[in-house]
Amino acid sequence: MAEVIEVGEGNGAEAIARAVEVLAGGGLVALPTETVYGLAACADDERAVARIFAAKGRPSHNPLIVHVPDVGAARAVAGTWPAAADRMARAFWPGPVTLVVPRGASVVAAVAAGGPTVALRAPASAITLAILRRLGRPVAAPSANRSQGVSPTRAEHVVSSLGARVDLVIDAGPCAVGLESAVVDVSREPARLLRPGTVDLEQLRAVLPELVPYDGAGDAQRSSPGQDRRHYAPAARLSLVESVDLADAARRAPGPTGLLLLDARPDLPVAWSQVLGRDPRHYASGLFAALWAADAAGCRSLIVELPPRSPAWSAVLDRLQRAAAPG
Numbered sequence: 001m002a003e004v005i006e007v008g009e010g011n012g013a014e015a016i017a018r019a020v021e022v023l024a025g026g027g028l029v030a031l032p033t034e035t036v037y038g039l040a041a042c043a044d045d046e047r048a049v050a051r052i053f054a055a056k057g058r059p060s061h062n063p064l065i066v067h068v069p070d071v072g073a074a075r076a077v078a079g080t081w082p083a084a085a086d087r088m089a090r091a092f093w094p095g096p097v098t099l100v101v102p103r104g105a106s107v108v109a110a111v112a113a114g115g116p117t118v119a120l121r122a123p124a125s126a127i128t129l130a131i132l133r134r135l136g137r138p139v140a141a142p143s144a145n146r147s148q149g150v151s152p153t154r155a156e157h158v159v160s161s162l163g164a165r166v167d168l169v170i171d172a173g174p175c176a177v178g179l180e181s182a183v184v185d186v187s188r189e190p191a192r193l194l195r196p197g198t199v200d201l202e203q204l205r206a207v208l209p210e211l212v213p214y215d216g217a218g219d220a221q222r223s224s225p226g227q228d229r230r231h232y233a234p235a236a237r238l239s240l241v242e243s244v245d246l247a248d249a250a251r252r253a254p255g256p257t258g259l260l261l262l263d264a265r266p267d268l269p270v271a272w273s274q275v276l277g278r279d280p281r282h283y284a285s286g287l288f289a290a291l292w293a294a295d296a297a298g299c300r301s302l303i304v305e306l307p308p309r310s311p312a313w314s315a316v317l318d319r320l321q322r323a324a325a326p327g
């Protein structure tokens with residue numbers, strides 16, 4: 001099993017030192033961020049990067065996000081630093097917005113799936129920022145789970161998904177945001193949203209008005225190789241169902257059946273249920289933990305009440321649609 005350090009009041013310095021030691025030695029460290037736990041390795045170390053792909057079972061055509069502590073470190077990693085990148089980074093970093101920019105020489109080709117660009121982000125986690133600063137090297141970190149599975153928002157998700165495939169887990173409690181970052185390609189003009197996140201289109205366009213919206217159906221998928229249709233899927237068969245059809249769906253689904261709801265439905269007797277409510281931020285922060293819990297409860301079917309189709313819900317809807325895609 002992996003070594004786990006629970007970060008508490010007194011042991012921050014020890015956790016930082018140990019994480020830096022393992023990363024510098026070519027190891028894999030699960031790091032907390034505000035989005036999900038990341039599986040980190042030095043992005044300038046070819047063997048360490050290869051270990052990330054192997055541990056996740058991730059196809060080599062799916063590029064990794066490189067984590068940096070600040071704009072200065074990002075500029076050092078990028079081949080060129082577009083004006084749009086600078087505006088976005090200054091507005092949203094540290095935070096859940098990833099910027100695709102031309103790739104510099106320090107990042108190994110495998111991180112970028114051999115492509116000419118690299119995705120960069122400064123995560124809003126005090127302990128992870130401290131680790132990145134102390135290490136002084138760029139760190140590649142995709143979500144710390146097996147490929148296509150549910151992303152980890154708690155340290156125990158990492159341990160149950162990756163086990164001994166990860167050397168060290170830094171446990172800083174549940175992730176506050178709970179969904180992966182928005183990915184914005186600023187390497188081309190006009191800039192384009194490749195993956196929706198909890199910072200929504202309106203907020204991104206307040207800084208970059210020319211930004212082209214996310215097109216889940218086609219464009220974004222072709223230009224962002226990792227955007228597989230099926231992703232974030234629990235073991236339970238997930239279906240997205242309108243509120244009025246819940247009772248019917250619950251009756252027909254092969255059990256044990258779980259329900260993921262916007263509002264409580266005591267009239268529906270099922271093996272497992274959870275209410276995530278109608279606030280999209282609160283819903284996002286609890287979604288992946290609910291998918292993990294439904295699996296742990298042994299659900300064979302998981303019926304998810306369809307959230308409103310409004311911009312505030314776009315990141316949640318994107319993840320739910322991928323989780324429901326046939327395997």
Ligand code: AMP
Nearest residue numbers: 063064117118119142143180224226227
């Ligand atoms: P993950 O770290 O597991 O959340 O996945 C990162 C995602 O970011 C990938 O699946 C890609 O869709 C996207 N991405 C990473 N690097 C690039 C890049 N250079 N160009 C376009 N998209 C990227």
Ligand code: MG
Nearest residue numbers: 142143144151
């Ligand atoms: Mg992932």
